[in-house]
Amino acid sequence: MIPFLELRPAYLELKPEIDAAVARVLDSGWYILGPEVEAFEAEWAAFCGADHAVGVANGLDALTLALRALDVGPGDEVIVPSNTYIATWLAVSAVGARIVPVEPDPATHNLDPGRIAEAITPATKVILPVHLYGQPVDLDPILTLARAHDIFVVEDAAQAHGAVYKGKRIGSHGDLVCWSFYPGKNLGAVGDAGAVTTNRTDLAERLQALRNYGSTQKYVNDEQGVNSRLDPIQAAVLRVKLTRLEEWTARRHAIAAIYTEGLADTGLILPHVPEWADPAWHLYVVRSPDRDELQARLTAAGIGSLIHYPIPPHMQTAYAGLGMDPDTMPLARQLASEVLSLPMGPHLSSDDARRVVEPLK
Numbered sequence: 001m002i003p004f005l006e007l008r009p010a011y012l013e014l015k016p017e018i019d020a021a022v023a024r025v026l027d028s029g030w031y032i033l034g035p036e037v038e039a040f041e042a043e044w045a046a047f048c049g050a051d052h053a054v055g056v057a058n059g060l061d062a063l064t065l066a067l068r069a070l071d072v073g074p075g076d077e078v079i080v081p082s083n084t085y086i087a088t089w090l091a092v093s094a095v096g097a098r099i100v101p102v103e104p105d106p107a108t109h110n111l112d113p114g115r116i117a118e119a120i121t122p123a124t125k126v127i128l129p130v131h132l133y134g135q136p137v138d139l140d141p142i143l144t145l146a147r148a149h150d151i152f153v154v155e156d157a158a159q160a161h162g163a164v165y166k167g168k169r170i171g172s173h174g175d176l177v178c179w180s181f182y183p184g185k186n187l188g189a190v191g192d193a194g195a196v197t198t199n200r201t202d203l204a205e206r207l208q209a210l211r212n213y214g215s216t217q218k219y220v221n222d223e224q225g226v227n228s229r230l231d232p233i234q235a236a237v238l239r240v241k242l243t244r245l246e247e248w249t250a251r252r253h254a255i256a257a258i259y260t261e262g263l264a265d266t267g268l269i270l271p272h273v274p275e276w277a278d279p280a281w282h283l284y285v286v287r288s289p290d291r292d293e294l295q296a297r298l299t300a301a302g303i304g305s306l307i308h309y310p311i312p313p314h315m316q317t318a319y320a321g322l323g324m325d326p327d328t329m330p331l332a333r334q335l336a337s338e339v340l341s342l343p344m345g346p347h348l349s350s351d352d353a354r355r356v357v358e359p360l361k
């Protein structure tokens, strides 16, 4: 059996260090925010090449609070991909803004700058690209559009830890960059965790208040914030795992290379990596009109696979209220029926990766 992803090997590889880190927090007697969270924030900001990181409770809160920090609300429009995990859309709904979905470039699965330009209106306040599957979005044309129209760029980088765009790591290209450290992400906690990185000191300070009841000083509340603080135990575990992120990303690259070489002549549509992109390889996603049959073959061979994502947000019952016809986003709909994610993770062996390829030939 080759599972899609196993989380336990990462813990076992680092068990003495992780156990010590958790014990350090327990021993410290400091259980909310404090030095462990601040240390992780500094280390994560440095890794991303950003001036600031603000730890929050999860990736969805990172997105929601990022929009709140930019005062996005009712009457504002936010451009999002039509093919993303539903969290991207939920953050926009949570602040009461209007979701404006834009179809992807089918080659990269990422937002198509040409289509973004057509979707901009005087009400557009934010463009929210998602580095889907860990493939960096082509940010330069998006940043140029945003500057020309005086709108913000908030990146959903929940799948892009360590991804590089034109020589610079994702983390500070847009105004705010949102991270999830959900256990299955490339940098994963042992529970929920998230962060926002930015070069803007004013926005970092606003986020520090928003995540902590809108307070910058104990019992003084400047605005109606929420409780979405990064847990110090999660921060301590993340600090240990961060020391391995580069090595683990290199392993993901090696597995992707095995897949790309092994699947070259199968007729499957393989991930397209532009020359300026250095992906984080959160997922290795192939496309085929015979996706269900391929997945059945993998299952029969004892190989796990997943679909990211089987139902696009505009076709979810949660968004029935938008009254969108399924065919208004034909690419999102088609991709949902054709994509298949192969096993991927830093602890998948090269031999197992070669075994994954066999039933797909």
Ligand SMILES: *Cc1c(COP(=O)(O)O)cnc(C)c1O
Binding pocket: 058, 059, 060, 061, 084, 085, 087, 088, 130, 156, 158, 159, 180, 181, 182, 192, 193, 194
């Ligand atoms: C995982 C993920 C999120 C949400 O992260 P949580 O920590 O689970 O809230 C948001 N966007 C994308 C693209 C994701 O993959």
